[in-house]
Amino acid sequence: MTARPSTLVHATLPEALAALQHLLPARRAEEVPLTGGLGRVLASPLSARADHPSATESAMDGVACRAADAAQVPVTLKLVGESRAGAPFVGTLGPGEAVRISTGAVMPAGADAVCRREDLRLDGEIVTLLAPARPSDVRAQGSDFQAGDPVLEAGTRLTPARLALAAAMGHAALPVVAALRVGVLSGGDELVEPGGFLRAGQTYNANPYGLWAALREDGHDPVLLPAAADTPGALEARLNAAGDLDLLISSGGVGAGGHDQVRRLLERGNVLFSGLGIRPGAPTMAGRWQGRPIIALPGNPVAALVVYEVLVRPLLTGKEPRTISLQAGTPFRDAPGRTAYWRALVRGNAAFDQKEQGSGMLRSLAQSDALVVIPAGGGVAAGGQVEVIMLS
Numbered sequence: 001m002t003a004r005p006s007t008l009v010h011a012t013l014p015e016a017l018a019a020l021q022h023l024l025p026a027r028r029a030e031e032v033p034l035t036g037g038l039g040r041v042l043a044s045p046l047s048a049r050a051d052h053p054s055a056t057e058s059a060m061d062g063v064a065c066r067a068a069d070a071a072q073v074p075v076t077l078k079l080v081g082e083s084r085a086g087a088p089f090v091g092t093l094g095p096g097e098a099v100r101i102s103t104g105a106v107m108p109a110g111a112d113a114v115c116r117r118e119d120l121r122l123d124g125e126i127v128t129l130l131a132p133a134r135p136s137d138v139r140a141q142g143s144d145f146q147a148g149d150p151v152l153e154a155g156t157r158l159t160p161a162r163l164a165l166a167a168a169m170g171h172a173a174l175p176v177v178a179a180l181r182v183g184v185l186s187g188g189d190e191l192v193e194p195g196g197f198l199r200a201g202q203t204y205n206a207n208p209y210g211l212w213a214a215l216r217e218d219g220h221d222p223v224l225l226p227a228a229a230d231t232p233g234a235l236e237a238r239l240n241a242a243g244d245l246d247l248l249i250s251s252g253g254v255g256a257g258g259h260d261q262v263r264r265l266l267e268r269g270n271v272l273f274s275g276l277g278i279r280p281g282a283p284t285m286a287g288r289w290q291g292r293p294i295i296a297l298p299g300n301p302v303a304a305l306v307v308y309e310v311l312v313r314p315l316l317t318g319k320e321p322r323t324i325s326l327q328a329g330t331p332f333r334d335a336p337g338r339t340a341y342w343r344a345l346v347r348g349n350a351a352f353d354q355k356e357q358g359s360g361m362l363r364s365l366a367q368s369d370a371l372v373v374i375p376a377g378g379g380v381a382a383g384g385q386v387e388v389i390m391l392s
């Protein structure tokens with residue numbers, strides 16, 4: 001059956017992204033505890049509830065004193081007390097005086113520098129500084145961030161460091177974009193679940209596990225659906241039984257091979273685009289089946305994961321892949337009429353193409369550091385500049 005008039009044939013990546021954006025449900029916000037925030041995306045900006053540091057404090061173990069007293073060394077100062085983390089020195093430091101101080105302890109009033117423990121000698125109430133006390137070993141109150149500062153922007157993906165930051169800002173719960181429930185489906189008579197017995201001509205079902213992990217990384221809620229056999233009825237039954245899903249992502253069955261059930265099913269429903277101007281991933285399709293959005297990725301495992309990286313991830317996170325410029329350590333050819341994403345190793349400031357670029361060769365993707373992006377007609381000689389997407 002031919003595609004409907006609204007179908008984009010051989011969409012560009014931006015066209016495909018724009019078309020898909022209209023298909024996803026409006027994104028709600030929800031609150032999660034800090035321990036549930038990894039990979040989630042902030043739905044609104046997050047401001048600090050307190051200054052960090054909350055007081056001016058020492059960055060080192062040693063003694064706190066006046067920098068002016070300790071510019072010429074060796075110098076002898078009188079120890080008048082101690083400031084420990086949680087138990088500050090009470091009072092003001094006078095000229096010629098010092099207090100013992102530990103890392104993170106509040107600087108006494110009057111003190112503005114710290115001499116490190118390894119740079120001094122203690123003798124009862126006398127301390128001899130052997131190196132000048134340093135103002136740079138003092139952390140000023142609010143020098144990391146101040147109460148009320150909008151530290152994390154809406155749209156920020158929560159990494160371990162950002163979760164620690166949110167905790168340091170005083171937040172126990174975080175407003176995040178509600179996860180989408182995404183069904184992950186594969187199809188093909190040759191597929192055997194990992195762990196099972198493999199006969200010649202069969203292949204372990206790998207794609208859903210990579211897609212499941214990528215969806216989890218992006219803060220969504222993937223649901224693995226059992227692989228469907230290559231019969232029209234089997235696929236339809238899987239989709240109908242999939243239950244309440246916001247989106248379905250399939251892999252396989254979009255080629256022109258005659259057993260390509262996903263393609264046929266989508267063509268009976270509503271096709272949004274059929275074919276993408278990229279390599280790998282050219283046969284990618286998207287559309288709707290009984291109202292539910294479906295992104296149909298190619299079966300070749302590298303194609304499925306590369307299309308996730310350059311199309312699905314930007315769609316689900318609202319962020320374009322971050323590219324950096326590197327030198328081409330080897331030549332990178334273009335793919336006629338398509339944007340190519342070549343697997344590459346990154347060494348120093350240069351990208352080197354992986355010898356193996358076959359779309360079925362998953363090992364070379366797993367062992368790559370980056371995808372080098374080469375626009376149609378834009379092949380690059382060794383020594384030229386290339387844009388690359390770093391793979392996590």
Ligand SMILES: Nc1nc2c(c(=O)[nH]1)N[C@H]1C(S)=C(S)[C@@H](COP(=O)(O)OP(=O)(O)OC[C@H]3O[C@@H](n4cnc5c(N)ncnc54)[C@H](O)[C@@H]3O)O[C@H]1N2
Nearest residue numbers: 186203204205206207252253254255260298299300301303
């Ligand atoms: N004559 C042509 N043949 C092909 C073309 C073409 O233009 N002309 N395009 C090739 C490209 S590019 C791709 S990509 C594939 C797309 O094919 P399908 O999406 O229909 O994928 P399948 O035929 O189902 O499988 C392809 C390949 O991938 C393996 N596969 C599939 N699913 C999984 C899975 N879940 N886990 C692991 N491996 C999987 C499958 O065994 C096949 O080896 O078509 C090319 N052919």
Ligand code: MOO
Nearest residue numbers: 280281282303359
């Ligand atoms: O799009 Mo196919 O991606 O090269 O294997």
